[in-house]
Amino acid sequence: MNRVILIEFIIYFAVIIGIGYATSRTKMSHSVFLLGGKKLPGWALAFSERATGESAWLLLGFTGFVFTTGLAGIWVAIGIGLGIIFAWLFLARRFMKETDKHDVLTLPDFLAVSFGEKENLIRWVASILIASFFMFYVGAQLAGAGKLFFTTFDMDPKVGIILATVVVLGIAFFGGFVSVVWTDMIQSVMMLATLVILPIVALIYINTHDLSIATSLVEAGESFDSWFGGATGFALGVLFFNNFSWFFGYLGGQPQLSARFMALKNDKEAKQGIIVSITWTILAYTGAFLIGLAAIAMYKQGTFADTETILPNMILDLMPTWIGGLLLAGILAAIITTANSQLLVITSSVSEDIIHKALGMRLNDRQLVWLSRIVILVSGVIGMVIALSSQSLVYLVVSWAWAGVGCTLGPAILLTFFWKRYSSTGVVATILSGFIFTVVWISTDMDEQLTARFATFFVAAIVGIVFSIVFPDKGEETKETVNI
Incomplete structure (x- = not known):
């Protein structure tokens, strides 16, 4: 076990938990605990949104995916990049204004109050959907932490999962949304440093050791050197949509990301967020893609029992110990930021949408904050159990969520x-159809042919449109009658 890296990890843990504790010492209303009270700067929210959106799956999952697919992995990065840009340019301000208009704290509550009818049913189905999938999302992040600790310290992954759980719960429990955003900001910079510095060092190594990415792509497999994976015709369309389909998940439906839009104060802060988020995305995904390609040149296919450990292995092979420790902490940062945000989303769905709104329990701010903290602890433990018992890849689990x-x-x-x-x-039909379809689809081998990320979006949209036409709200029926 490398003592220098271990000391850096301990310092990192102490700093971010300290920030979480410091932010908890301010007056903590329920709205501040869940959404920051509209007091956070746009640039900080943008860093937080990017750190939250790009978790262990980017640094571990995506780099491993590029290593096993080659150039065709670029379409994942393009799909995600365009999705992020679309969300910030066309949805962020809308979320900000709608939050102010309806005085809501969560995505399910926004959907509920936007429709007078069936609002409690909307809260229930949306909250159950979020809690069900996000438990596995949290588990995927903690599983990524286990892989990191195993690669770095040859530590039992289960011990790493437990350690990461303790840190995640410490941050989210103390300060809620505010502490998560400020720790996200620091960790987002650490993630970006890892994704910018490592590919530069890797490319220098490849150049000085007479290696060639182009030659390695040809040797790795017949489809590795093709931007379309060697596919043609219908197979080409399937490959393109399967990889590009991450785009659809950024169109307002991720509550942990939309919460950052809802927390924006004004247009000025939104503009700051747009600049920061787009710049971050371009740098991060370019770096992650290059890391995957560099790994193909540096390592033979089959070198790793788990390809999602490529990035930490590259860091240990290429970097001086003390710098490597900082970059490895960047991977841990990605894991912790996303797990924190997932826990807050689950917490807000349970405490605000179900207990406070749907069930109508009258609790004061202090009681609601402590209820949220209890839900955080319970959810974190469940996510840890899932991580300890799951054998699925981080990339795959995040894809399902x-x-x-x-x-x-x-x-x-x-x-x-x-x-x-x-x-x-x-609305209810959209959510139920998407939930049921995703579960059924990923339970069969159909997901290997056409990803649920693509199919679910269009199934849920079509069902929602059809049910809205057949079963309009009473106000809509009245309006149409008057127009006639």
Whole structure:
């Protein structure tokens, strides 16, 4: 076990938990605990949104994916990049204004109050959807932590999972949204440093050791050197949509990301967020893609029993110990930021949407904050149990959650924003169809043919449109009658 890296990890843990504790010492109303009270700067929210959106799956999952697929992995980065840009340019301000208009704290509550009918049913189905998939999302992050500790310290992954859980719970429990955003900001910079510095060092290594990425792509497999994976015809379309389909999960349906939009104060802060988020995305995804390609040149296929440990292995092979420790902490930062945000989303769905709103329990701010903290602890332990018992890849689990939540709630948000005839029945139908379809789809081998990220989005959207036309809200029926 490397003592220098271990000391750096301990310092890192102490700093971010300290920040979480410091922010908890301010007056903590329920709205501040869940959404920051509209007091956080746009640039900090943008850093937080990017750190939250790009978790262990980017640094571990995506780099491993590029290593096993080659150039065709670029379409994942393009799909995600365009999704992020679209969300910040066309949805962020809308979320900000709608939050102010309806005085809501969560995505399910926004959908509920936007439709007078069936609002409690909307809260229930949206909250159950989020909690169900996000438990596994949290588990995927903690599993990524286990892989990191195993690669870095040859530590039992289960011990690493438990350690990461303790840190995640410490941050989220103390200060809620405010502490998560400020620790996210620091960790987002650490993530970006890892994704910018490592590919530069790797490319220098490749050049000085007479290696060639182009030659290695040819040797790795017949499809590695093709931007379309060697596919043609229908197979080409499937490959393109499977990789590009991450785009659909960014269209307003990820509550942990939309919360950052809802927390924006004004247009000036939104503009700051747009600049920061787009710049971050371009640098981070370019770096992650280059890391995957560099790994193909540096290592033979089959070198790793788990390809999602490539990035930490590259750091240990290429960097001086003390710098390597800092970059490895950047991976841990990605894991912790996302797990924190997932826990807050689950917490807000349970405490605010179900207990406070749907069940109508009258609790004061202090009681609601402590209720949220209890939910954080319980959810964190459940996520830890999932991580300890799951054998699935981080990339795969996050992909399922992306489909089940983002590609289900995405159509609901877009239709709410841009289609006046969308009805409360349509909202419920959108969520239920997306939930059921995703579970059924990933339970069969169909997900290997056409990803649920693509299929779920369009199934949920079509079902929502059809049910809205067939079952309009009473106000819509009255309006149409008057127009006639």
